[in-house]
Amino acid sequence: MSSIEISRQMPALRRHGFLTRIWKRRPSLIIGLCIGWLALVIVAALFAPALAPFDYAEQSLLSRLKPPAILGGPEQYILGSDNLGRDVFSRLLYAMRTSILIAIMATVIGATVGTALGIVAAHFRGFVDDVIMMMVDFQASVPFLIVALAVLAFFGNNFVLLIVLIGLFGWDGYARIARGLVLSTNGQGYAFAIRTLGVHPARVYIRHVLPNMLGVIMVQITLNFPEIILLETSLSFLGLGVQPPGTSLGLMLGEGRNYLTTAWWMGIPAGMVIFLTTLAISLVGDWLRDLLDPNLGAKCE
Protein backbone atom coordinates (compact mmCIF):
# COMPACT_ATOMS: atom_id res chain seq x y z
CA MET A 1 0.00 0.00 0.00
CA SER A 2 1.24 3.45 -0.84
CA SER A 3 1.00 4.56 2.76
CA ILE A 4 3.67 2.14 3.89
CA GLU A 5 6.05 2.98 1.12
CA ILE A 6 5.85 6.64 1.77
CA SER A 7 6.12 6.36 5.53
CA ARG A 8 9.43 4.63 5.09
CA GLN A 9 10.63 7.51 3.02
CA MET A 10 9.20 10.19 5.19
CA PRO A 11 11.86 10.43 7.92
CA ALA A 12 14.63 10.47 5.36
CA LEU A 13 12.97 13.17 3.33
CA ARG A 14 12.02 15.29 6.30
CA ARG A 15 15.43 15.29 7.80
CA HIS A 16 17.37 17.36 5.38
CA GLY A 17 14.83 20.12 5.64
CA PHE A 18 14.99 23.79 6.11
CA LEU A 19 14.63 23.41 9.86
CA THR A 20 17.98 21.69 10.04
CA ARG A 21 19.67 24.67 8.54
CA ILE A 22 17.72 27.17 10.58
CA TRP A 23 18.95 25.40 13.64
CA LYS A 24 22.50 25.33 12.40
CA ARG A 25 22.43 29.02 11.81
CA ARG A 26 20.56 30.16 14.86
CA PRO A 27 20.43 27.36 17.34
CA SER A 28 20.08 29.63 20.30
CA LEU A 29 17.35 31.99 19.19
CA ILE A 30 14.55 30.01 17.56
CA ILE A 31 14.97 26.75 19.44
CA GLY A 32 15.52 28.69 22.65
CA LEU A 33 12.28 30.58 22.13
CA CYS A 34 10.45 27.32 21.40
CA ILE A 35 11.82 25.59 24.47
CA GLY A 36 11.01 28.69 26.52
CA TRP A 37 7.43 28.68 25.24
CA LEU A 38 7.02 24.96 25.94
CA ALA A 39 8.40 25.47 29.44
CA LEU A 40 5.83 28.24 29.97
CA VAL A 41 3.04 25.97 28.78
CA ILE A 42 4.16 23.19 31.10
CA VAL A 43 4.39 25.56 34.07
CA ALA A 44 0.94 26.91 33.23
CA ALA A 45 -0.45 23.39 32.98
CA LEU A 46 1.14 22.23 36.23
CA PHE A 47 0.40 25.26 38.37
CA ALA A 48 -2.82 26.54 36.82
CA PRO A 49 -4.72 26.60 40.15
CA ALA A 50 -1.97 28.66 41.81
CA LEU A 51 -1.34 31.00 38.89
CA ALA A 52 -4.92 31.75 37.94
CA PRO A 53 -6.20 34.97 39.53
CA PHE A 54 -9.79 33.65 39.38
CA ASP A 55 -11.44 30.27 39.45
CA TYR A 56 -11.98 29.20 35.85
CA ALA A 57 -15.70 28.69 36.37
CA GLU A 58 -16.30 31.79 38.51
CA GLN A 59 -18.96 33.88 36.83
CA SER A 60 -19.55 37.54 37.24
CA LEU A 61 -22.60 38.52 35.26
CA LEU A 62 -22.01 42.21 35.85
CA SER A 63 -18.70 42.21 34.01
CA ARG A 64 -19.41 40.23 30.89
CA LEU A 65 -17.43 40.54 27.64
CA LYS A 66 -14.99 43.08 29.11
CA PRO A 67 -11.98 43.76 26.86
CA PRO A 68 -8.42 42.92 28.00
CA ALA A 69 -6.78 45.30 30.47
CA ILE A 70 -4.46 46.89 27.89
CA LEU A 71 -7.44 47.67 25.66
CA GLY A 72 -9.12 49.64 28.38
CA GLY A 73 -10.89 46.86 30.21
CA PRO A 74 -10.93 46.42 33.97
CA GLU A 75 -7.47 45.84 35.41
CA GLN A 76 -8.21 42.51 37.03
CA TYR A 77 -8.98 40.83 33.69
CA ILE A 78 -5.61 40.55 31.91
CA LEU A 79 -7.18 39.01 28.78
CA GLY A 80 -10.68 40.30 29.32
CA SER A 81 -13.76 38.34 30.33
CA ASP A 82 -16.10 36.06 28.42
CA ASN A 83 -19.86 35.93 27.83
CA LEU A 84 -20.51 34.70 31.38
CA GLY A 85 -18.10 37.16 32.98
CA ARG A 86 -15.41 34.54 33.54
CA ASP A 87 -11.76 35.59 33.44
CA VAL A 88 -10.30 34.56 30.06
CA PHE A 89 -6.72 34.40 31.40
CA SER A 90 -7.66 32.00 34.20
CA ARG A 91 -9.68 29.88 31.81
CA LEU A 92 -6.76 29.83 29.40
CA LEU A 93 -4.45 28.44 32.10
CA TYR A 94 -6.93 25.70 32.99
CA ALA A 95 -7.55 24.95 29.31
CA MET A 96 -3.82 24.47 28.80
CA ARG A 97 -3.83 22.12 31.76
CA THR A 98 -6.65 20.00 30.30
CA SER A 99 -5.34 19.95 26.75
CA ILE A 100 -1.75 19.12 27.74
CA LEU A 101 -2.92 16.47 30.21
CA ILE A 102 -5.07 14.77 27.57
CA ALA A 103 -2.27 14.96 25.01
CA ILE A 104 0.26 13.42 27.40
CA MET A 105 -2.03 10.59 28.48
CA ALA A 106 -3.06 9.92 24.88
CA THR A 107 0.58 9.89 23.78
CA VAL A 108 1.47 7.36 26.48
CA ILE A 109 -1.44 5.13 25.40
CA GLY A 110 -0.61 5.38 21.70
CA ALA A 111 3.13 4.82 22.17
CA THR A 112 2.62 1.84 24.48
CA VAL A 113 -0.09 0.11 22.46
CA GLY A 114 1.63 0.80 19.15
CA THR A 115 5.09 -0.32 20.26
CA ALA A 116 3.72 -3.46 21.89
CA LEU A 117 1.71 -4.41 18.80
CA GLY A 118 4.71 -3.72 16.57
CA ILE A 119 6.90 -6.02 18.67
CA VAL A 120 4.21 -8.70 18.68
CA ALA A 121 3.85 -8.46 14.90
CA ALA A 122 7.58 -8.78 14.34
CA HIS A 123 7.95 -11.58 16.88
CA PHE A 124 5.23 -13.89 15.58
CA ARG A 125 5.37 -12.91 11.89
CA GLY A 126 2.94 -14.83 9.68
CA PHE A 127 -0.76 -14.46 10.36
CA VAL A 128 -0.44 -12.21 13.44
CA ASP A 129 1.85 -9.89 11.51
CA ASP A 130 -0.61 -9.77 8.60
CA VAL A 131 -3.55 -8.94 10.84
CA ILE A 132 -1.70 -6.20 12.72
CA MET A 133 -0.32 -4.67 9.56
CA MET A 134 -3.77 -4.73 8.01
CA MET A 135 -5.04 -2.77 11.01
CA VAL A 136 -2.16 -0.35 10.53
CA ASP A 137 -3.14 0.13 6.89
CA PHE A 138 -6.75 0.60 7.89
CA GLN A 139 -5.86 3.21 10.49
CA ALA A 140 -3.74 5.04 7.97
CA SER A 141 -6.41 4.98 5.28
CA VAL A 142 -9.38 6.48 7.11
CA PRO A 143 -9.08 10.01 8.56
CA PHE A 144 -8.98 9.49 12.30
CA LEU A 145 -11.09 12.55 13.12
CA ILE A 146 -13.98 10.81 11.31
CA VAL A 147 -13.46 7.54 13.20
CA ALA A 148 -13.32 9.45 16.49
CA LEU A 149 -16.53 11.34 15.67
CA ALA A 150 -18.29 8.07 14.81
CA VAL A 151 -17.23 6.36 18.04
CA LEU A 152 -18.30 9.41 20.10
CA ALA A 153 -21.66 9.39 18.30
CA PHE A 154 -22.27 5.73 19.09
CA PHE A 155 -21.02 5.63 22.67
CA GLY A 156 -21.82 9.14 23.79
CA ASN A 157 -19.23 11.48 25.19
CA ASN A 158 -17.27 10.86 28.36
CA PHE A 159 -13.81 11.91 29.45
CA VAL A 160 -12.24 8.45 29.72
CA LEU A 161 -13.52 7.37 26.31
CA LEU A 162 -12.21 10.63 24.87
CA ILE A 163 -8.71 10.03 26.22
CA VAL A 164 -8.61 6.38 25.09
CA LEU A 165 -9.89 7.39 21.68
CA ILE A 166 -7.34 10.14 21.22
CA GLY A 167 -4.72 7.71 22.55
CA LEU A 168 -5.47 5.32 19.73
CA PHE A 169 -4.60 8.02 17.23
CA GLY A 170 -1.12 7.46 15.88
CA TRP A 171 -0.51 3.97 17.31
CA ASP A 172 0.06 2.80 13.74
CA GLY A 173 3.17 4.96 13.45
CA TYR A 174 4.72 3.46 16.58
CA ALA A 175 3.72 -0.07 15.50
CA ARG A 176 5.37 0.35 12.13
CA ILE A 177 8.57 1.68 13.66
CA ALA A 178 8.75 -0.95 16.42
CA ARG A 179 8.08 -3.74 13.94
CA GLY A 180 10.79 -2.56 11.59
CA LEU A 181 13.32 -2.17 14.38
CA VAL A 182 12.60 -5.58 15.89
CA LEU A 183 12.88 -7.22 12.50
CA SER A 184 16.25 -5.63 11.86
CA THR A 185 17.49 -6.31 15.41
CA ASN A 186 16.44 -9.95 15.25
CA GLY A 187 18.65 -10.30 12.22
CA GLN A 188 21.69 -9.05 14.13
CA GLY A 189 24.31 -11.18 15.81
CA TYR A 190 23.84 -10.01 19.37
CA ALA A 191 20.12 -10.80 19.44
CA PHE A 192 20.87 -14.26 18.12
CA ALA A 193 23.64 -14.73 20.69
CA ILE A 194 21.38 -13.75 23.60
CA ARG A 195 18.67 -16.06 22.37
CA THR A 196 21.12 -18.92 22.03
CA LEU A 197 21.92 -18.45 25.71
CA GLY A 198 18.34 -19.47 26.42
CA VAL A 199 17.00 -16.07 27.44
CA HIS A 200 13.21 -15.66 27.20
CA PRO A 201 12.16 -13.61 24.14
CA ALA A 202 10.23 -11.14 26.33
CA ARG A 203 13.42 -10.42 28.25
CA VAL A 204 15.33 -9.91 25.03
CA TYR A 205 12.78 -7.34 23.90
CA ILE A 206 12.54 -5.50 27.20
CA ARG A 207 16.21 -5.47 28.14
CA HIS A 208 17.91 -5.24 24.77
CA VAL A 209 15.62 -4.21 21.95
CA LEU A 210 13.45 -1.60 23.70
CA PRO A 211 16.32 0.58 24.96
CA ASN A 212 17.66 0.70 21.42
CA MET A 213 14.28 1.86 20.19
CA LEU A 214 13.81 4.74 22.62
CA GLY A 215 15.50 7.37 20.47
CA VAL A 216 13.40 6.63 17.43
CA ILE A 217 10.25 6.44 19.52
CA MET A 218 11.08 9.84 21.04
CA VAL A 219 11.28 11.26 17.54
CA GLN A 220 7.95 9.68 16.66
CA ILE A 221 6.46 11.26 19.80
CA THR A 222 7.55 14.72 18.69
CA LEU A 223 5.79 14.06 15.36
CA ASN A 224 2.69 12.59 16.97
CA PHE A 225 2.23 14.99 19.89
CA PRO A 226 1.25 18.09 17.86
CA GLU A 227 -1.20 15.96 15.87
CA ILE A 228 -2.76 14.71 19.09
CA ILE A 229 -3.16 18.26 20.35
CA LEU A 230 -4.78 19.19 17.04
CA LEU A 231 -7.14 16.20 17.25
CA GLU A 232 -8.27 17.01 20.77
CA THR A 233 -8.68 20.71 20.07
CA SER A 234 -10.55 19.94 16.83
CA LEU A 235 -12.97 17.63 18.63
CA SER A 236 -13.45 20.10 21.47
CA PHE A 237 -13.84 22.95 18.99
CA LEU A 238 -16.66 21.03 17.30
CA GLY A 239 -18.26 20.63 20.73
CA LEU A 240 -17.65 16.88 20.70
CA GLY A 241 -14.54 16.66 22.86
CA VAL A 242 -14.10 18.11 26.35
CA GLN A 243 -17.53 19.14 27.61
CA PRO A 244 -18.47 22.19 29.69
CA PRO A 245 -18.11 22.98 32.57
CA GLY A 246 -14.66 21.60 31.77
CA THR A 247 -12.52 23.65 29.47
CA SER A 248 -9.95 23.01 26.77
CA LEU A 249 -8.14 25.18 24.27
CA GLY A 250 -10.36 23.93 21.45
CA LEU A 251 -13.52 24.44 23.46
CA MET A 252 -12.52 28.04 24.33
CA LEU A 253 -11.95 28.81 20.66
CA GLY A 254 -15.25 27.13 19.79
CA GLU A 255 -17.12 29.17 22.40
CA GLY A 256 -15.37 32.35 21.32
CA ARG A 257 -16.37 31.79 17.70
CA ASN A 258 -19.87 33.09 18.37
CA TYR A 259 -18.51 36.32 19.83
CA LEU A 260 -15.96 37.23 17.17
CA THR A 261 -17.51 40.61 16.41
CA THR A 262 -18.08 41.68 20.00
CA ALA A 263 -15.35 39.91 21.96
CA TRP A 264 -12.58 38.38 19.84
CA TRP A 265 -10.45 37.95 22.99
CA MET A 266 -12.66 35.09 24.12
CA GLY A 267 -11.28 32.65 21.56
CA ILE A 268 -8.25 34.06 19.79
CA PRO A 269 -5.78 33.67 22.73
CA ALA A 270 -6.64 29.96 22.98
CA GLY A 271 -6.10 29.56 19.24
CA MET A 272 -2.74 31.32 19.50
CA VAL A 273 -1.69 28.98 22.32
CA ILE A 274 -2.58 25.90 20.23
CA PHE A 275 -0.72 27.27 17.22
CA LEU A 276 2.42 28.31 19.13
CA THR A 277 2.54 25.01 21.01
CA THR A 278 2.27 22.77 17.94
CA LEU A 279 4.75 25.01 16.13
CA ALA A 280 7.24 24.87 19.02
CA ILE A 281 7.00 21.09 19.36
CA SER A 282 7.54 20.60 15.63
CA LEU A 283 10.63 22.81 15.60
CA VAL A 284 12.07 21.30 18.77
CA GLY A 285 11.30 17.85 17.34
CA ASP A 286 13.30 18.57 14.20
CA TRP A 287 16.13 19.85 16.33
CA LEU A 288 16.02 16.74 18.58
CA ARG A 289 16.07 14.51 15.52
CA ASP A 290 19.36 16.05 14.44
CA LEU A 291 20.78 15.75 17.94
CA LEU A 292 19.84 12.09 18.18
CA ASP A 293 21.21 11.24 14.77
CA PRO A 294 23.99 13.65 13.86
CA ASN A 295 25.08 11.47 10.93
CA LEU A 296 21.96 12.29 9.00
CA GLY A 297 22.90 15.89 8.45
CA ALA A 298 26.30 14.92 7.09
CA LYS A 299 24.78 12.25 4.86
CA CYS A 300 22.25 14.57 3.36
CA GLU A 301 24.19 17.75 2.88
Next chain:
Amino acid sequence: MNIQFYLTKLLRGLMTLLLAVTFVFIVLRASGDPAEMMLSDEASPQAIEAFRERWGLDRSYLAQYGTYLAAVVRGDFGDSFRDGRPALQVVVERIPATLQLGITALLITLIIGIPAGILAALHRGKLVDHAAMSFTIFGQSVPNFFLGIVLILVFSMTLRWLPSSGTGTLWHLIMPALTLATATAATVARFTRSSMLDVLHQPYMRTARAKGIPHDRRVLRHALPNAAIPVITVVGMRIGGLIGGAVTIETVFAWPGVGMLLVNAVNQRDLAVVQAVVLLIAFTMVTVNLIVDFTYGWLDPRVEVHNTRKATA
Protein backbone atom coordinates in the same frame (compact mmCIF):
# COMPACT_ATOMS: atom_id res chain seq x y z
CA MET B 1 1.45 -4.54 -17.28
CA ASN B 2 1.32 -6.86 -14.35
CA ILE B 3 -2.09 -8.18 -13.43
CA GLN B 4 -0.97 -9.63 -10.14
CA PHE B 5 0.15 -6.21 -8.87
CA TYR B 6 -3.24 -4.69 -9.59
CA LEU B 7 -5.12 -7.67 -8.18
CA THR B 8 -3.15 -7.57 -4.93
CA LYS B 9 -3.87 -3.86 -4.54
CA LEU B 10 -7.54 -4.35 -5.35
CA LEU B 11 -7.85 -7.17 -2.85
CA ARG B 12 -6.22 -5.11 -0.11
CA GLY B 13 -8.58 -2.24 -0.89
CA LEU B 14 -11.56 -4.56 -0.55
CA MET B 15 -10.16 -5.94 2.72
CA THR B 16 -9.86 -2.40 4.09
CA LEU B 17 -13.49 -1.73 3.15
CA LEU B 18 -14.62 -4.95 4.82
CA LEU B 19 -12.65 -3.94 7.90
CA ALA B 20 -14.41 -0.57 7.93
CA VAL B 21 -17.85 -2.18 7.68
CA THR B 22 -16.92 -4.68 10.40
CA PHE B 23 -15.67 -1.85 12.59
CA VAL B 24 -18.92 0.08 12.28
CA PHE B 25 -20.92 -3.11 12.90
CA ILE B 26 -18.96 -3.93 16.07
CA VAL B 27 -19.14 -0.38 17.40
CA LEU B 28 -22.87 -0.23 16.71
CA ARG B 29 -23.55 -3.54 18.47
CA ALA B 30 -21.15 -2.86 21.33
CA SER B 31 -22.62 0.51 22.18
CA GLY B 32 -26.11 -0.71 23.07
CA ASP B 33 -29.36 -1.89 21.57
CA PRO B 34 -29.30 -0.66 17.96
CA ALA B 35 -33.10 -0.48 17.88
CA GLU B 36 -33.15 2.00 20.74
CA MET B 37 -30.12 3.90 19.51
CA MET B 38 -31.01 4.21 15.84
CA LEU B 39 -34.65 5.16 16.34
CA SER B 40 -35.83 8.30 18.05
CA ASP B 41 -37.22 8.23 21.58
CA GLU B 42 -40.78 8.63 20.36
CA ALA B 43 -40.62 5.56 18.11
CA SER B 44 -43.67 3.35 18.52
CA PRO B 45 -43.32 -0.27 19.70
CA GLN B 46 -44.37 -1.33 16.22
CA ALA B 47 -41.57 0.72 14.65
CA ILE B 48 -39.06 -0.83 17.04
CA GLU B 49 -40.40 -4.30 16.23
CA ALA B 50 -40.18 -3.61 12.51
CA PHE B 51 -36.61 -2.40 12.96
CA ARG B 52 -35.66 -5.57 14.85
CA GLU B 53 -37.26 -7.65 12.13
CA ARG B 54 -35.47 -5.77 9.39
CA TRP B 55 -31.97 -6.07 10.83
CA GLY B 56 -32.54 -9.56 12.30
CA LEU B 57 -31.73 -8.39 15.82
CA ASP B 58 -33.17 -11.50 17.46
CA ARG B 59 -30.82 -13.78 15.57
CA SER B 60 -27.17 -14.61 16.21
CA TYR B 61 -24.46 -11.96 15.79
CA LEU B 62 -23.11 -13.80 12.76
CA ALA B 63 -26.52 -13.72 11.05
CA GLN B 64 -26.86 -10.04 11.99
CA TYR B 65 -23.45 -9.37 10.49
CA GLY B 66 -24.54 -11.09 7.27
CA THR B 67 -27.73 -9.04 7.13
CA TYR B 68 -25.79 -5.85 7.81
CA LEU B 69 -23.17 -6.62 5.16
CA ALA B 70 -25.82 -7.39 2.56
CA ALA B 71 -27.65 -4.17 3.37
CA VAL B 72 -24.48 -2.07 3.13
CA VAL B 73 -23.62 -3.61 -0.25
CA ARG B 74 -27.09 -2.58 -1.45
CA GLY B 75 -26.45 0.93 -0.18
CA ASP B 76 -29.00 0.60 2.62
CA PHE B 77 -27.66 2.29 5.75
CA GLY B 78 -30.99 2.69 7.50
CA ASP B 79 -33.11 5.82 7.76
CA SER B 80 -32.19 9.15 9.24
CA PHE B 81 -34.40 9.65 12.27
CA ARG B 82 -34.62 13.35 11.68
CA ASP B 83 -36.82 13.14 8.62
CA GLY B 84 -37.12 9.40 7.99
CA ARG B 85 -35.42 9.54 4.63
CA PRO B 86 -32.80 6.92 3.70
CA ALA B 87 -29.44 7.90 5.23
CA LEU B 88 -27.64 7.39 1.94
CA GLN B 89 -29.90 9.92 0.23
CA VAL B 90 -29.31 12.46 3.00
CA VAL B 91 -25.56 12.07 2.59
CA VAL B 92 -25.52 12.02 -1.22
CA GLU B 93 -27.31 15.39 -1.33
CA ARG B 94 -24.39 16.95 0.50
CA ILE B 95 -21.67 15.49 -1.68
CA PRO B 96 -21.65 18.22 -4.40
CA ALA B 97 -20.92 20.97 -1.87
CA THR B 98 -18.05 19.01 -0.32
CA LEU B 99 -16.68 18.08 -3.73
CA GLN B 100 -16.74 21.71 -4.79
CA LEU B 101 -14.82 22.71 -1.68
CA GLY B 102 -12.46 19.72 -1.80
CA ILE B 103 -11.58 19.97 -5.48
CA THR B 104 -10.96 23.72 -5.23
CA ALA B 105 -8.72 23.09 -2.22
CA LEU B 106 -6.89 20.34 -4.10
CA LEU B 107 -6.31 22.66 -7.07
CA ILE B 108 -5.02 25.41 -4.77
CA THR B 109 -2.77 22.81 -3.13
CA LEU B 110 -1.24 21.80 -6.45
CA ILE B 111 -1.00 25.34 -7.81
CA ILE B 112 0.76 26.62 -4.68
CA GLY B 113 2.50 23.53 -3.32
CA ILE B 114 4.30 22.14 -6.35
CA PRO B 115 5.74 25.40 -7.79
CA ALA B 116 6.74 26.51 -4.28
CA GLY B 117 8.59 23.23 -3.74
CA ILE B 118 10.31 23.39 -7.13
CA LEU B 119 11.38 27.00 -6.70
CA ALA B 120 12.65 26.30 -3.18
CA ALA B 121 14.71 23.35 -4.45
CA LEU B 122 16.14 25.31 -7.39
CA HIS B 123 17.07 28.27 -5.21
CA ARG B 124 18.19 26.27 -2.23
CA GLY B 125 19.31 28.41 0.70
CA LYS B 126 18.14 31.61 -1.00
CA LEU B 127 15.33 33.90 0.03
CA VAL B 128 12.72 31.97 -2.02
CA ASP B 129 13.67 28.77 -0.23
CA HIS B 130 13.40 30.39 3.19
CA ALA B 131 10.06 31.96 2.37
CA ALA B 132 8.64 28.71 0.99
CA MET B 133 9.84 26.67 3.92
CA SER B 134 8.60 29.20 6.48
CA PHE B 135 5.23 28.82 4.80
CA THR B 136 5.38 25.03 5.12
CA ILE B 137 6.22 25.26 8.83
CA PHE B 138 3.37 27.68 9.36
CA GLY B 139 0.95 25.62 7.30
CA GLN B 140 1.73 22.38 9.04
CA SER B 141 1.43 23.84 12.55
CA VAL B 142 -1.54 26.16 12.36
CA PRO B 143 -4.83 24.47 13.30
CA ASN B 144 -7.18 24.84 10.32
CA PHE B 145 -10.13 25.95 12.46
CA PHE B 146 -8.01 28.70 14.04
CA LEU B 147 -6.80 29.87 10.63
CA GLY B 148 -10.41 29.93 9.44
CA ILE B 149 -11.51 32.01 12.40
CA VAL B 150 -8.65 34.48 12.00
CA LEU B 151 -9.51 34.85 8.29
CA ILE B 152 -13.16 35.49 9.19
CA LEU B 153 -12.09 38.04 11.80
CA VAL B 154 -9.86 39.87 9.32
CA PHE B 155 -11.62 39.57 5.96
CA SER B 156 -15.27 39.35 6.99
CA MET B 157 -15.57 41.29 10.23
CA THR B 158 -12.85 43.92 9.99
CA LEU B 159 -12.34 44.52 6.26
CA ARG B 160 -15.79 43.25 5.22
CA TRP B 161 -14.43 41.91 1.92
CA LEU B 162 -15.67 38.34 2.02
CA PRO B 163 -18.77 36.59 3.40
CA SER B 164 -18.05 34.64 6.60
CA SER B 165 -20.41 31.76 5.99
CA GLY B 166 -22.74 30.08 3.56
CA THR B 167 -22.45 29.16 -0.07
CA GLY B 168 -23.58 30.36 -3.45
CA THR B 169 -21.00 32.62 -5.03
CA LEU B 170 -17.32 32.26 -5.76
CA TRP B 171 -16.67 34.75 -2.94
CA HIS B 172 -18.08 32.24 -0.48
CA LEU B 173 -15.64 29.63 -1.68
CA ILE B 174 -12.41 31.61 -1.28
CA MET B 175 -11.80 31.47 2.46
CA PRO B 176 -12.92 27.87 3.15
CA ALA B 177 -10.93 26.53 0.18
CA LEU B 178 -7.80 28.50 1.12
CA THR B 179 -8.03 27.41 4.74
CA LEU B 180 -8.51 23.79 3.76
CA ALA B 181 -5.65 23.94 1.26
CA THR B 182 -3.06 25.51 3.57
CA ALA B 183 -1.91 22.41 5.45
CA THR B 184 -1.98 20.24 2.35
CA ALA B 185 -0.12 22.78 0.24
CA ALA B 186 2.52 23.00 2.97
CA THR B 187 3.07 19.25 2.99
CA VAL B 188 3.13 19.04 -0.79
CA ALA B 189 5.63 21.93 -1.02
CA ARG B 190 7.88 20.24 1.49
CA PHE B 191 7.83 16.92 -0.33
CA THR B 192 8.24 18.47 -3.75
CA ARG B 193 11.28 20.32 -2.50
CA SER B 194 13.01 17.27 -0.99
CA SER B 195 12.06 15.12 -3.94
CA MET B 196 13.44 17.70 -6.39
CA LEU B 197 16.64 18.06 -4.35
CA ASP B 198 17.13 14.28 -4.49
CA VAL B 199 16.63 14.22 -8.23
CA LEU B 200 18.79 17.27 -8.97
CA HIS B 201 21.79 15.47 -7.52
CA GLN B 202 21.33 12.37 -9.66
CA PRO B 203 24.06 11.52 -12.20
CA TYR B 204 21.60 11.72 -15.10
CA MET B 205 21.01 15.38 -14.29
CA ARG B 206 24.72 15.99 -14.63
CA THR B 207 24.71 14.06 -17.90
CA ALA B 208 21.84 16.17 -19.18
CA ARG B 209 23.77 19.30 -18.29
CA ALA B 210 26.91 17.98 -19.96
CA LYS B 211 24.90 17.35 -23.10
CA GLY B 212 24.10 21.04 -23.18
CA ILE B 213 20.37 20.76 -22.55
CA PRO B 214 19.00 24.17 -21.47
CA HIS B 215 18.22 24.72 -17.80
CA ASP B 216 14.43 25.02 -18.09
CA ARG B 217 14.18 21.92 -20.22
CA ARG B 218 16.36 19.99 -17.77
CA VAL B 219 14.13 20.98 -14.89
CA LEU B 220 10.81 20.40 -16.62
CA ARG B 221 11.55 17.32 -18.73
CA HIS B 222 14.27 15.52 -16.78
CA ALA B 223 13.91 16.40 -13.11
CA LEU B 224 10.19 16.98 -12.69
CA PRO B 225 8.84 13.64 -13.99
CA ASN B 226 11.21 11.78 -11.70
CA ALA B 227 10.47 13.98 -8.72
CA ALA B 228 6.73 13.65 -9.33
CA ILE B 229 6.45 10.06 -8.13
CA PRO B 230 6.71 10.58 -4.35
CA VAL B 231 4.77 13.84 -4.69
CA ILE B 232 1.79 12.02 -6.22
CA THR B 233 1.77 9.59 -3.32
CA VAL B 234 1.80 12.44 -0.84
CA VAL B 235 -1.02 14.21 -2.65
CA GLY B 236 -3.00 10.95 -2.56
CA MET B 237 -2.32 10.52 1.14
CA ARG B 238 -3.25 14.10 1.90
CA ILE B 239 -6.71 13.60 0.42
CA GLY B 240 -7.53 11.89 3.70
CA GLY B 241 -6.33 15.05 5.42
CA LEU B 242 -8.55 17.13 3.15
CA ILE B 243 -11.59 15.04 4.04
CA GLY B 244 -10.78 15.23 7.76
CA GLY B 245 -10.13 18.96 7.44
CA ALA B 246 -13.41 19.48 5.61
CA VAL B 247 -15.25 18.41 8.76
CA THR B 248 -13.94 21.33 10.81
CA ILE B 249 -13.71 23.82 7.94
CA GLU B 250 -17.30 23.24 6.84
CA THR B 251 -18.42 23.80 10.42
CA VAL B 252 -16.38 27.01 10.75
CA PHE B 253 -17.73 28.48 7.50
CA ALA B 254 -21.22 26.91 7.72
CA TRP B 255 -20.56 25.19 4.41
CA PRO B 256 -23.44 22.75 3.83
CA GLY B 257 -21.39 19.68 2.92
CA VAL B 258 -20.84 16.16 4.20
CA GLY B 259 -18.53 17.35 6.98
CA MET B 260 -21.07 19.66 8.54
CA LEU B 261 -23.70 16.95 8.12
CA LEU B 262 -21.46 14.55 10.04
CA VAL B 263 -20.90 16.97 12.93
CA ASN B 264 -24.63 17.69 13.18
CA ALA B 265 -25.47 13.99 12.95
CA VAL B 266 -23.00 13.19 15.73
CA ASN B 267 -24.45 15.97 17.89
CA GLN B 268 -27.98 14.69 17.37
CA ARG B 269 -26.84 11.05 17.46
CA ASP B 270 -28.43 10.38 14.09
CA LEU B 271 -26.53 7.11 13.83
CA ALA B 272 -27.80 5.94 10.45
CA VAL B 273 -26.38 9.09 8.88
CA VAL B 274 -23.14 8.79 10.86
CA GLN B 275 -22.48 5.28 9.65
CA ALA B 276 -23.37 6.18 6.07
CA VAL B 277 -20.87 9.07 6.15
CA VAL B 278 -18.12 6.97 7.73
CA LEU B 279 -18.50 4.13 5.24
CA LEU B 280 -18.71 6.49 2.28
CA ILE B 281 -15.52 8.20 3.40
CA ALA B 282 -13.80 4.83 3.83
CA PHE B 283 -14.92 3.94 0.31
CA THR B 284 -13.58 7.23 -1.06
CA MET B 285 -10.27 6.77 0.70
CA VAL B 286 -9.80 3.22 -0.60
CA THR B 287 -10.63 4.35 -4.12
CA VAL B 288 -8.20 7.26 -3.92
CA ASN B 289 -5.46 4.98 -2.59
CA LEU B 290 -6.06 2.54 -5.43
CA ILE B 291 -5.86 5.31 -8.00
CA VAL B 292 -2.63 6.56 -6.43
CA ASP B 293 -1.15 3.05 -6.39
CA PHE B 294 -2.08 2.45 -10.00
CA THR B 295 -0.74 5.83 -11.12
CA TYR B 296 2.41 5.09 -9.21
CA GLY B 297 2.84 1.71 -10.87
CA TRP B 298 2.20 3.30 -14.23
CA LEU B 299 4.68 6.15 -13.69
CA ASP B 300 7.42 4.00 -12.26
CA PRO B 301 7.53 0.45 -13.62
CA ARG B 302 10.11 -0.50 -11.00
CA VAL B 303 7.46 -0.22 -8.26
CA GLU B 304 5.31 -2.88 -9.86
CA VAL B 305 8.06 -5.46 -9.99
CA HIS B 306 9.23 -4.64 -6.50
CA ASN B 307 5.79 -4.84 -4.98
CA THR B 308 4.80 -8.03 -6.69
CA ARG B 309 7.90 -9.68 -5.40
CA LYS B 310 7.15 -8.50 -1.91
CA ALA B 311 3.55 -9.65 -2.17
CA THR B 312 4.40 -13.10 -3.40
CA ALA B 313 7.33 -13.63 -1.07
